[in-house]
Amino acid sequence: MQKTKAALWEFLQGLGKTFMLPVALLAFCGIFLGIGSSLSSEAVADTLPFLKADGFHLVFTWMANTGLVAFTFLPVLFAMAIPLGLAREDKGVAAFSGFVGFAAMNLAVNFYLTAKGVDFEDEKAVAHYGIADVLGVKSIDTGLLGAVAVGIVVSLLHQRFRTQRMPDALAFFGGLRFVPIVSALVLSLLGLLIPLLWPTFNGWINAVGRGIGHTGVLGPFFFGMGEVLLRPIGLHHILVAMFRFTDVGGSGAVCGEHVSGALNMFYAQLDCSAAPNSAVTDATHFLSQGKMAAYLGGLPGAALAMYHCAKKTMRPRIKALLVSGVVACVVGGITEPLEFLFLFIAPWLYFIHAVLVGLGFLVAAVLGVFIGNTDGNVIDWLVFGVLQGTTTKWYLVPVIAAVWFGAYYFLFRWAITRLDLKTPGREEEPDQDAAGNEDTAGDEDKPDGEGARSGGTTASNGDARATPTRELVAGKYDAVAILAAIGGADNIRSLDNCITRLRMTVADAEQVDEARLKKLGALGVIKLDGHNVQVIIGPQVQSVKDALATMVPVG
Template identity: 75%
Template sequence: MKKTKAALWEFLQGLGKTFMLPVALLAFCGIMLGVGSSLSSPAVLQNLSFLDNEPLQLAFTWMSNTGLVAFKFLPVLFAMAIPLGLAREDKGVAAFSGFVGFASMNLAVNFFLTTRGVDFEDKGEIAHYGIADVLGVKSIDTGLLGAVAVGVIVALLHKRYRTKQMPDALAFFGGLRFVPIVSALAMSIVGLFVPLVWPTLGSWIASVGTGIAHAGVFGPFFFGMGEVLLRPIGLHHILVALFRFTDAGGAGVVCGENVSGALNLFYAQLSCPTPSGAAHTATQFLSQGKMAAYLGGLPGAALAMYHCAKRTMRPEIKALLVSGVVACVVGGVTEPLEFLFLFIAPWLYLIHAVLVGLGFLVSAVLGVYIGNTDGNIIDLLVFGVLQGTTTKWYLIPVIAAIWFAVYYFLFRWAITRFDLKTPGREDEPSDSPDSPASGAADVVVDADAPKAELVAGKYDPVAILEALGGPANIHALDNCITRLRMTVGDAALLDDARLKKLGAIAVVRLDEHNVQVVIGPQVQSVKDALAKLTPVG
């Protein structure tokens, strides 16, 4: 039972992590689309007439068209990214098979509908099945859920058949070549069942969206709070994707096209001159709700931690807090600050989650209209300021200032009242900084192993690997946007104190074998360096 639970947990962690690749592309494409559409809009050209010339307008139109790539092909991007992220080896074959599986499923759906005599022009049939053009094929738009199903099935097929041996006469089709073949066959069969189950499943999802819509501004409140509460265990990506790309985040017609999902609605509206109420409502689940905490609240908490630190320790923690604030304000990455108080005072993190939810609620009540994904200063400028005063971007600095004050005084009171050991307030260790944590084994890396260079001038991968229990303790190694995700032989071998001395922000033990080490924005480089030193690399 424990093994099954651990395996399921690891799978969900890995699945959430795979969403990051297409979401990162979405963030970039959103900026391209936002800048291009805003600087070519009639309202902006009327005020900034120097932009109204053919070369510049062609450049802005090109930017808008480039930004549409993620929006137009989002499901197939997820169908490829999921097996790519879940595969341990031969990732390219896994991604290729994801595309093959996605195309095969939609061709099978088209075959079923055509055989049943479904009229692709009949509005009743279109509404019942959710018919749309998918990769140029008349199929059913299953959106994110269909893409996730394809990605997961293909990932399992890749794991099972990657080394498949065939009889001599068919040996050419064995091994890696068999993975896209079996993916095409399997997803063609799945595609025959999609028209039978999707109308019911789609209506259930639509009901969820309707229920959230009836909750009014409390829908965004619970969404924002839920995202923060799920963040420590890495499952927030799944909740976020549900609202961004399915009916749970809203649905409507934009420029004559049926669109579902908060982020999809927002991106569709950027390239459409006709306003849509559904798109305006959808931003309640997007960047605007995060900005109160990201641009104001968490920087206020960081300042409070700085002022509460021992004076002799302030110069030492200043760089840590400043880098966390920069990551939060500029990059929309909050973990480097949140993990400084999450494990010290979980109740304070709960209050933080409520305040983030209130940020979503207040933005919704005030009618702020700023979309995209990150909630950082770039989103405020591109999707707020550049889009004009109709976005009510000018309210965000006011809200952020209020949240800054609330967080600052709340954190300063909590730290001093309960003597919380935030950075710079820790007791001096009784042993040396390099001594192992209590109960940890005395493990060292092979002395003959090559010395690795510091990563980003700060992280020593050899020392980090030693603090992780040595190469033999690492059974699987991956990363998300800020964290190393590992399956280890024994989590008790990790030396938390030394990992923090080596630059880690926090160590999260999910169970005796699954752990996460919060590094920050440089985690990809650290993971790559560690992979070269371990057998799993």
């Protein structure tokens, strides 16, 4: 039972992590689309006549078209990204097989509908089956759910058949070549089941979406709060994806085309000259304007409170930590560097933070703020709010953020001082002798590689990994010392990362030294069970993971 639970946790964490690659592309393409569509629109051109020049118009139209790439091919991107992210080895073959499986599934759906004599022009049939063009094929639009299913199936097939041996006569088709072949066969068979199952399943999804819609502004409230509460265990991406890309987040007509998912509807509206209808505005209640109260105001207020509550002698030391956290939050929409400063020392305070984020969604919905996109940062506010005109009500965001700034500041300052919370700068300064001289692994004046010997981290590998040097420093993070604190290379079974944290499967979680990792700059350590561990690093996590990967013989 314990092994099953651990395997399920690892799978769900890995699945959530795979969403980050297409979501990052979405965020970038969204900015391109937002800038291009706004500056090429007639309304903005009338205000700024120089934008009507052919050169400007062509550039901004090109930007808008380029931004559409992620949204036009969104499902197939997920179908490829999931096996790519879940595969431990031969990731390129896994991604290629994802595309093959997705195409095979939709071609099989087309075969079924054609063989059954379904009229693709009949509105009732189109509505019943959810027929749409998918990669140029008349198929059933299963959206993100279908793409996720394809990705999971392909990742399992890749794991099972990556080393498949065939008889000599068929040896050419064995090994890695067999993965896309078996993916095409299996997904083609599964595609024949979709027309039988999808109408019922689609009805359930619509019922959930209607149920949330009937809750009015409480729907965005519960969504915003739920996203924050799921963030510590890394499963918030699944909830977010459900609302962004499926009927749960809303559905309706945009410029005559039926669109599902809050984010899909918002971006479709950006490319539409008609005014947004109520379905579009209601859907965007689940998007970035709801985050802006906490991201642009609340969490910076909490950071200032932590700074003012720190010991005066410690403030210079924590200033860079807090400032970098605020920049990541306000500019990048990444909140973990600040959230994990208080999550572990005061979980109830983190719960209040989740409620306040939910209230931010509620207030934005009540006031009719219409900005959208994904990140809730100042770039979203400028590109999708200010540049789109006053109909977005962007001018309300600074007011809401200011209120949240004050609320967070006074709440956090009261809680920290009243309950003596050990936020950064308030903890007792570590005694090096009492710590068993563990800090020697991170001392800059030690000879190259000396710190690593304190944990005997990689000496057993018998190759270049056996003598790591100070070159393995990712920014301000000493990868050699971090590896020692994790328990050494022998303790790591799998190593990966998401946007802010290392995700690991280890032989023994008890070997992971939480206190030592925090001294080395980690924001927190989460031990989900005896084998699954997450180390919250922050925006530089990719560099840390890459440095560790050179010393750890795992995928």
